[in-house]
Amino acid sequence: MDLKNSGTSPVLTDPAPISNSRLGLSSNIQTYSPASQAYSSGLYSTVPRRKTIIGKLDDVCANGWLDAMKSSSPPRKQLNKDFISEAAVSETEMEYRTWMMTYPSALTSFEHIISSAKCKKIALFLDYDGTLSPIVDNPDLAIMSNAMRAAVKSASKYFPTAIISGRSREKVYKFVKLRELYYAGSHGMDIMGPVRRSDSNGDQANCIVTTDEQGKEVHLFQPASEFLPMIDEVFSSLIDITKDIVGAKVEYNKFCVSVHYRLVHQEDWPEVARRVFDLIKGYPRLKVTHGRKVLEIRPVVNWNKGKAVKFLLESLCLSSCDDVLSIYIGDDRTDEDAFKVLKEYNLGYGILVSSVPKETSAVYSLRDTSEVVFGTHTSGIKLTLLHSYCTHL
Numbered sequence: 001m002d003l004k005n006s007g008t009s010p011v012l013t014d015p016a017p018i019s020n021s022r023l024g025l026s027s028n029i030q031t032y033s034p035a036s037q038a039y040s041s042g043l044y045s046t047v048p049r050r051k052t053i054i055g056k057l058d059d060v061c062a063n064g065w066l067d068a069m070k071s072s073s074p075p076r077k078q079l080n081k082d083f084i085s086e087a088a089v090s091e092t093e094m095e096y097r098t099w100m101m102t103y104p105s106a107l108t109s110f111e112h113i114i115s116s117a118k119c120k121k122i123a124l125f126l127d128y129d130g131t132l133s134p135i136v137d138n139p140d141l142a143i144m145s146n147a148m149r150a151a152v153k154s155a156s157k158y159f160p161t162a163i164i165s166g167r168s169r170e171k172v173y174k175f176v177k178l179r180e181l182y183y184a185g186s187h188g189m190d191i192m193g194p195v196r197r198s199d200s201n202g203d204q205a206n207c208i209v210t211t212d213e214q215g216k217e218v219h220l221f222q223p224a225s226e227f228l229p230m231i232d233e234v235f236s237s238l239i240d241i242t243k244d245i246v247g248a249k250v251e252y253n254k255f256c257v258s259v260h261y262r263l264v265h266q267e268d269w270p271e272v273a274r275r276v277f278d279l280i281k282g283y284p285r286l287k288v289t290h291g292r293k294v295l296e297i298r299p300v301v302n303w304n305k306g307k308a309v310k311f312l313l314e315s316l317c318l319s320s321c322d323d324v325l326s327i328y329i330g331d332d333r334t335d336e337d338a339f340k341v342l343k344e345y346n347l348g349y350g351i352l353v354s355s356v357p358k359e360t361s362a363v364y365s366l367r368d369t370s371e372v373v374f375g376t377h378t379s380g381i382k383l384t385l386l387h388s389y390c391t392h393l
């Protein structure tokens with residue numbers, strides 16, 4: 001894997017700033033600058049601090065920020081039959097069904113998944129928000145249902161299972177509360193995984209052996225650890241510059257920060273974008289990406305959920321595509337990196353959770369989190385049967 005080859009910290013120019021180009025961010029945000037540059041100005045910012053940042057509205061519109069913000073999450077009401085006419089429902093449904101011809105339901109494709117998994121070990125990777133818990137207005141209330149927890153727990157009895165989330169690792173663990181899983185927080189920039197015997201991951205910079213809450217020895221890999229003070233600084237500034245915007249919420253995710261605008265009046269979205277954009281201009285080693293009604297501020301490191309999947313597979317001694325099938329279920333743009341890795345290295349299948357047609361590198365789809373519960377539960381049972389069958393051959 002890339003890390004093994006580089007043998008050093010993976011702090012490099014990000015090769016695929018897809019979201020940034022959609023945002024129309026200026027190139028300096030995507031460009032890697034040596035550590036010395038970022039640490040040259042007393043603290044971390046390279047522009048003088050201003051309490052209120054007044055930018056040009058034109059910049060925000062012309063750069064495509066607004067379009068990206070508007071399209072970043074499907075409007076839930078639009079999908080609710082109470083709010084739209086029957087004709088519109090069937091049109092939406094027809095579009096979805098057409099899309100599903102390219103990205104068939106993972107539920108109805110189960111036999112195909114089973115046949116590719118035959119006599120292989122399975123590794124299961126799950127995103128959190130929008131996959132294990134439905135999207136809700138208040139990110140602090142994105143609770144996972146007991147049914148979902150039970151389904152994930154039962155799957156993890158048979159397959160190594162990891163959660164890879166944009167949230168901080170600690171926060172996602174508080175929601176999931178299952179000790180038997182592996183957790184990667186901050187979009188994969190904070191991975192707690194098993195200690196490897198051959199130890200190729202352990203040789204990496206930023207990878208240390210430590211103990212988890214149960215006192216078990218684990219590997220902790222934090223490829224962006226040097227950014228912690230900078231992220232803390234930016235987090236405080238973001239709170240400061242958004243405090244007068246009604247509905248804006250800044251969330252600390254350890255190696256990244258989320259600026260939520262789901263509850264901000266749409267008229268004020270340009271203002272949110274402008275303030276974030278202007279602040280981050282002063283941090284050339286940080287970039288802004290789009291999530292679902294959220295702007296995410298992240299270090300410019302060559303690391304993402306796809307690389308986290310490869311890292312975990314290697315840690316679990318499951319990186320051979322000949323006898324392992326990986327399944328990754330996710331709903332967001334950041335999950336696309338994982339879908340791509342599975343496709344590119346022929347490691348398994350990405351499953352996109354979406355109630356609307358979307359461009360994706362996933363192979364299969366699920367409509368919403370209720371289908372994830374069912375799918376995870378069913379896969380636990382069916383694939384377990386398959387495994388026992390193989391074991392008894």
Ligand SMILES: O=P(O)(O)OC[C@H]1O[C@H](O[C@H]2O[C@H](CO)[C@@H](O)[C@H](O)[C@H]2O)[C@H](O)[C@@H](O)[C@@H]1O
Nearest residue numbers: 128129135136137139142165166258292293294
């Ligand atoms: O990688 P994920 O586990 O999917 O995390 C991505 C972001 O998810 C959360 O925000 C999203 O879900 C919220 C709760 O449903 C919703 O209110 C928000 O609009 C969504 O963007 C989380 O709060 C972010 O910090 C994560 O980065």
